[in-house]
Amino acid sequence: MSQASINSSKTITITERDILHQIKLSCKIPEIVEQIITRKVIAEVVEKADIKVTTEELQKAANQMRAMIKLQDAQATWAWLEKHGLSLDDFEEIVQITLLSQKLTTHLFADKVEPYFYEHQLDYAGAVIYEIVLDDEDEAIELFYEIQEGEISFFEAAQKYIPDMELRRKGGYQGEVDRSEMLPEVSAKVFTANAPTILKPIITSKGVHLILVEEIIKPELNNKLRQKIMLDLFSKWLKQQVEKIQVVSHIEANSKVVK
Incomplete structure (x- = not known):
């Protein structure tokens, strides 16, 4: 009581x-x-x-x-x-x-x-990515080609299109993201890319994703992952x-x- x-x-x-x-x-x-x-x-x-x-x-x-x-x-x-x-x-x-x-x-x-790791090691892969999420697909496609042609850098685009101040300051940097943390539509594209590269816009329930893949991180069976x-x-x-x-x-x- x-x-x-x-x-x-x-x-x-x-x-x-x-x-x-x-x-x-x-x-x-x-x-x-x-x-x-x-x-x-x-x-x-x-x-x-x-x-x-x-x-x-x-x-x-x-x-x-x-x-x-x-x-x-x-x-x-x-x-x-x-x-x-x-x-x-x-x-x-x-x-x-x-x-x-x-x-x-x-x-x-x-x-x-x-045994589980070697059978499912792709599930534990990671990627270093930068991301801009837009609402309009046509705008995202246009921005994608502008970046590809060098008219604007990904960092400059992030300054212009990312509303969150902290994320904008980091140029859309997401850090190392595990495959399991990504939306399926995104991970399917990220982990078949030849990094470094920028991906064509990916549409998900959260918007239209413009992603710069800097590096694919192969999983290592260290103590943390174990x-x-x-x-x-x-x-x-x-x-x-x-x-x-x-x-x-x-x-x-x-x-x-x-x-």
């Missing part, structure tokens, strides 16, 4: 029932039910695989989590716990669940990363496990029981 100040002379009492009722009114129950199922699935598989965490691992993970959420000292940690209605045991459970999930990910998919692939595989696997679960729910006036 907690109390929140209304003004200097009044308080309002908030009970667990109030919180549960607000969750229902916020239409968050399906999301929370899925999170509960996910946690239970992980716990069950972890137990079957006999995956454990040591006290040292737990302490290290707790320190990393505190650093991640900027809890620099004990006072800040206690204030954060109180704000979120958590006990120290609750915090330890959060850390343990996170650590066990990481260990389960490695247990299930560490030996599957390389971790990403394992997480991708784990997420897909977990989604499949959750979808197999049959949830029987009953909503009453003030509670939801899930069996």
